[in-house]
Amino acid sequence: MIVGSSKSLQTDNCQLTTDNYSKMKLTLKIWRQKNAKSAGKFESHQVVAEEHMSFLEMLDVLNEQLISERKEPVAFEHDCREGICGTCSMVINGHPHGLMQGTTTCQLHMRHFKDGETIAIEPFRAQSFPLIKDLVVDRSAFDRIIQAGGYISVNTGQAPDGNAIPIEKDQALDAFNAAACIGCGACVAACPNSSAMLFTSAKVSHLAQTPQGEIEAQRRVLGMVNQMDEEGFGRCSNVTACEAECPKEISVTNIARMNREYLSASLTSDVMK
Amino acid sequence: MNWFTKFLTSSIGQKLVMSLTGLFLISFLVVHLAGNLQLMADDGGVAFNTYAKFMTGNPVIKTISYGLYAMILLHAFQGLALWFKNRKARGSEKYAVKVTRGADGVATSAAKQMAVLGTLILAFLLIHMGDFWWAMKTEAVPMADCGGEPCQDLYTKVYASFKQWWVVAAYIVGMIALAFHLRHGFWSAFQTLGWNHPKYTPAINGAAWVIALVLPVAYAAIPLYMYFALPEMTTVPEMGGIFGS
Amino acid sequence: MAFKSNVPDGSLSDKWKNYRGKMNLVAPNNKRRIEVIVVGTGLAGASAAATLGELGYQVKAFTFHDSPRRAHSIAAQGGINAAKNYQNDGDSVYRLFYDTIKGGDYRSREANVHRLAEASTEIIDQAVAQGVPLAREYGGLLANRSFGGVQVSRTFYARGQTGQQLLLGAYQALSRQISLGNVTMYNRHEMLDVVKQDGKARGIIARNLLTGELERHAAHSVVLCTGGYGNVFYLSTNAMMCNVTAAWRSVKKGAYMANPCYTQIHPTCIPVSGEYQSKLTLMSESLRNDGRVWVPKSIDDAKAIQQKKKKGIDIAEGDRDYYLERRYPAFGNLVPRDVASRAAKVACDEGKGVSPTGLAVFLDFASAIERYGKSKAHSMNLYDASPAKIKELGTAVIEEKYGNLFEMYEKITGEDPYKNPMKIYPAVHYTMGGLWVDYHLQTSVPGLFCCGEANFSDHGANRLGASALMQGLADGYFVLPYTIGTFLSGEIRTPKIDPNAKEFMTAEAEVKGRLDKIIGVQGKQSVESFHRRLGKIMWEYCGMARNAEGLAKGRKQIQELREEFYKDVFVPGDANEYNPELEKALRVADFLEMGELMMVDANDREESCGGHFREEYQTEEGEALRRDDEYAYVSAWEWTDTKDEPTLHKEELVFENVELKTRSYK
Structure with a gap:
């Protein structure tokens, strides 16, 4: 019998137990640029991440931090966060989507970085991908x-049977x-x-x-x-x-x-x- | 624009020009080496001078050589034009952290520097041609005897040049640049032609290594041989060319 | 207001044929003058926009993404069902219809589902013609696999990326229409309101997300293909930007929201690892074909695992509880999604969860590895292979079948699933509820249509695996382009709609007021923090198991949270610029109302069916107890800001072709 829904996915005790995971202090060197016309520059931020976070979740933490200081959050594009939509567009330490091969930024996890590391984050750079804001570009x-x-x-409806032509x-x-x-x-x-x-x-x-x-x-x-x-x-x-x-x-x-x-x-x- | 010019000025057309001229230039390098290795024949230069006379005198070879000059210029200028175009495509803002990962370490590093390597090779070519080709053209080279027939004594001219350490050094640098240029250029030419196949591309890459090592090493061996293995010249003849003493 | 299902007469299998034969058409010369707005360009939207463009309508398509190719349809892994019967295993349109009705726990409309099954075969043909690289056999013909609890093999797939390939097919068809000038594409535009004139939907207010500018777009008709609202739970397998705004704004303009409480919780997702978690990742259901689900029999063992003192492989075979095999011997690990999810919850509620959070169960491939290893060794004539050799061979077979999924699991969790059993837990995945539509896919607002996950129409109370792609594409390619003609044939005398008409100006002013209000709060808490709190309330009281007391509590908490939101939310920047925080705030504001409606609906439905499980209504063994005599209806809710209680409209479901039975997987 199912009784009560006392225990659930997001109850607070999950916060306690996650302290088991090791934390890491990181310095982020992030490209900030208001729009295509204004000049951009790198900005440094400190962030405390956990090893099981994805890279984007680490950026979420930074943005929450910035918002709590009433500063403008870093603009970066992302959506599916499971490596298939192709929305994320940042260069991490010189590599688009970071160092891990065959991995999108959203599937890159912080356990691949070291405590105390400085990470440079830049937008995709190309003349044909004009910059929109911070790490967001127009593709x-x-x-x-x-x-x-x-x-x-x-056109819809014109198709012959799917098995008409073997491949x-x-x-x-x-x-x-x-x-x-x-x-x-x-x-x-x-x-x-x-x-x-x-x-x-x-x-x-x-x-x-x-x-x-x-x-x-x-x-x-x-x-x-x-x-x-x-x-x-x-x-x-x-x-x-x-x-x-x-x-x-x-x-x-x-x-x-x-x-x-x-x-x-x-x-x-x-x-x- | 007519379809043909459009084709040749498209991105793939331009690459095709680089690929075909490049392959032609590689074939020239092979032929040129075969002739030049005669400098190592221990006959006081007769074989080499005969060969040089044939190469400069034969009308067919002459025609081909003008084609060759055109190819070199086309390859160089197209290459530089592409380089400028690509820099522009990169945009004004550059990456702060620069790394490039590629399929093959050496080929990828070379690939990124093709324009620099090419410019080095072009500079080398200018020196090389100025020293020998121009000297011959202006008949600043004294005559010698080639099996009964008179010919220009290019052998002695080369011998004199290669006894100067900075000339040898310039050649070595040029050949190192060439080695890297060839390593990438050779497989790249085939890739541009669309010849990439899991069964054959490893062979192309193997051949690229062979060409990139054998040709420059063999070329570099000539000045090294003359500098180290041959006796000092007793009398240095007066002759023209940019390294003429 | 129209509230009739408009199902055509005739026998079930003739309805759609007769409808198409007799419906009013719009002549080509008139189509050229008629404008249609399509909002959302996922599977349903892209296919609808492309097809309408091909037919000759003037189409304007909107997406909030930077490109139509990014829609979340792209993330569907498993496959798409179609009643092709290529496997000669007895499949038919009727069987697909029946499986879908039954899988939906008898809460969907027969005629719609049958039409879906009919269209399914055409989708495959269309996709193949578009060059979609579906999996094939050595003979060059299309391959199939079996999926989620049905007895035939009818699922077409493209490795684990079926959604991506089908979406790209639709995207390319759309791109072709854009290049031909039949469709005007508006990327990075979010619809913030629907505009009505004389009771009919005649346009939208959209915000240009790059400039922040509000734009008025007019058309003869509006089609919403804006996906589901699973993100109301904050944590779900939905993409970060999935939202209910377009649908919810339509509700505020008079469309009804149907069955909002039907939420699908998918049993095989990677468990939550921490408070920072932003979204959950699905592991394809196909894993349950070979994986065995278990938890330790004793709570002590479970505790040891939670505290990382023991690992799954340390637990002896006899100390494991393969609870699905124990409880459902007939279907075992292959019970439908809702059943598997609830069973996992029961095990974790007993304290037998196997992750540090206590909220995970094992999905173990050791038996499958051994089984495949033995059979492989046999086929290689290795009759006395060592256990290590058998394991090696079996691992290779598993790798061939699920390699990409195992790799993804390792990327995310950092654990090797070949060595240790995988940990999984249920997560919100799909919403069966959505805007109420009639047989024409028209909402209760004339001229406003709704396709794909955004509508409620085909999956009842539970969706079967590989049916979402089928429904999105059926609606977009084969249903809406016909049915919208029924409405548009009456509009051929309507001149071009003027976007400067007063209704448009008023709607724009309203939207602007809303933006200013939210930005004007300038409180202390981030949008994200409100969304997270809303998610917790939803999951706690309206998640896998619900009860009247919890739902009342949850509803109250949402109301309070909403009040707090409008007092204390902080949105940086302003409305006239690229401002992702503002976009998020507007979406969360709508979730804060939608969430309440879900609680109301779940409370009203005093039965358990499909994805909706009411603790008060279960059998002795803890199985769902459906109450057909009282609840065989669609709940279509009308929401008015001026009234305290939403109004319920009931569409009684009539079952003429199937007999209502209790699902049993025992």
Whole structure:
């Protein structure tokens, strides 16, 4: 029998027991900038964190602290906090999403830092990601790249049966691996050239590897690369920092595939412009 | 814009130019090395001078060499243009903490410095060409005998240059830059062409290591050999070139 | 005000077909002139906006994210159901319909659910055509897996990222319509009010989150696809920005809120580790296929584990209580979500929890590792493999099946689940309740439609696994684009709506007043602290088990908290700038009212069904006791600020095709 709901997830005794976890004193060097027009600078703050906190929860603690001092909290973007929405956009000690490979900022936990450590936190920096405030940047360029062809032109209701066209399992898996991109922009942030090739190629590569997407593959790659260039992203020089920093470990083989697709589309398609 | 210019000026088109010119320049490096290794033949320079005469006299080779100069210029200027473009794309504010993680430590470090390495190589090329090519062109090099036929004595010119330690040092620096440039450049050229495949990319990377080590080491061996292994020149002939004594 | 379900006549399987055959259409030349606002661009919103754009309507789509691709639909892991019967295991539209009705504990509308089951097959076709990389077999055809308590294998999936892949498919379809000019996209805009003219929804007031500017947007119709309100509990598996504001503002304009007390508590989440915790992370339900749930038999052992003196593996087999297998021998570890969650609560309430907070149970893969290891060894002809070898082989099989989940668990907790059993605890995951809609998905405000998790329509009192993605996409791709035509066909003579009309100006002024009021408080406590306190009240009194006394107490506490909020909240900055604290404050303000309504609804429903468990109504064995004769209705609540008590409207549920039975998993 269930009787009473005296014990629950958030009762106060949970506060007592969490004292078992070790605490750490940290110095945060955080980039503060009111908006795109004003100049920014680093600000230092002390914060006491616990080892089981996520990095964002540590920032929550800082913001609560700032609010209690009636100061403006640090603006940073975040949403799902489970590593899939791609909203977080900060560079931690020089690494987009921090040092842990294959991990987004929200899944980075404080146990990977040391007591007494100084942590530098900066926004993603790139000409095509204009700064909005503090650690928040505008990544709408990615949306425009997708709008330039990152889709399959099929209206609702036109589809044949899902099993009408078999797709080889490994190819489907390859397509999936490319499609796993969360559009966070870490690739651009990590690239010394601020190139968006990994992002763009992931979508080109995903769709080019499905029979449904192959049909307009040439038009797609021309459109998306053109938009990527117009947005002012830098030119890829195959540094591969994008792959190393990508929280979803998207491979640069996608860039090679896009290069291939672009070459053949430029040289053989009927598109004259 | 016409489709072709649009293609070549797109980001991928520009990379393609870098890739193809780069691969061409690597093939030149191989051919050039084969000829230059004759400097190590212990024949007082006959083989090398004959080779140099053939290279400068043959009209086919001459035509190819102009193509080569064009490739070098295209590769260098396109590279520098990309570098400026990329700096601009980075934005005005730079990261306070700079680290770059990449798939391969050496290739990644080289990749970040391709423009610097390339500029070093370009500077080296200017010195190199000024010392030998320009000297030959202006006929500041005395004549010698190549198996009965007269030829310019480039061998002695080279010998004289490589007996000066700073020239040797400049060559070593140039070759180190080249080694790093090649390590990244070679695999990068294939990546740009879209040739990345789990089965073959390891081989390309292996080849990149071989090329990056063998070519510069072999090139560097020549001045080192001449500096250390050959006797001091008894009479230094009067000749032109930027290192002419 | 309209309060009719508007279910068409005819036999269950003919209703939707007949409806589509006979409904009024809007001609293409008129569609071009008709504007539709879609708020929210998750699965339901993006698919609806894209489809309406394809049909030729002028669509304006709004999201508070920086891009439509960030909506929380993206986080759905497990899969999407469809009655394709590709596995030849006896699945059918009727069976999916029946499972959904039964899983929902007989508290949903038959006709809507049947329509959902019909649309399910089309969703898969559509997704495949969009290039969504669903899992496949070696033969190249689509793969399926089984899920949560049904007897067929009908769940389509893309590894553990099904929601992401389906959302990106819808996002890409939406992007195409944006590039074609059929949809105008408003990123970083939050809807703060709905505007009515002559009783019909004709637009919204939205705040540009970058500039803080209030904007008036007019259209012939408004569609809300704004997700669920699980964040009223503060801690949930919802994303940080998920909120009830759009729905709640509509309630204040006359829409009814239906079944707000139906909350799904998911049994397999990573337990809370501390007071700072901001959100909870779900571990896919699929883990229960191979994991065994247990707690120690003795409280002493549990205490030792809580104090970190012992570990799970130190407890001998005989001293473990596999309580799900013990209590529900027929379904064992695979009982539905609500049953599994309550059982975990019972075990922890007895003091047998296994984390420092005492609020966790073990999910153990040791048996599965051994079982798989033996079978693998057998298949490799290793008939006398050592236990270590068997463990190694079995671990490899588990890694192949659940590797990414195990990795995520280790990232978050810092513990290796291959060595020690996982710790899990239930957490708020989904809200079955939502805006009341009729068969057209129209709320009680004409012209105001609602799709996806934001409406109440298809899951009754409990949602089955892999059904949320199905409902969001069915609504957006295949239902709303038809049903909205019924309303819009009557609007072809309505000229373009003027956003400067007085109703818009008044609504804007009201919103501005609200912003000024909240910023003007300049108290001492942060928004977050109020939200946390609200969460505690909700979880304590309106969580996994509820009773009349607690609900009354909870309601009072929320009222007091709300009062305190308007006296002492501190919002830094001002309204005319990018101000995330202000955004949060507005959302919490609405949660503070929604929470109260949930208490009222839970109190009214004197029975236990699905996600709603009233302690007063349980069987001898502690199972839920449903009271069909009195409570087989949808509670649609009308909330008016001027009245103390919300008004209840009842929609009696009519079951013509299924027989109401007590769910039994024993």
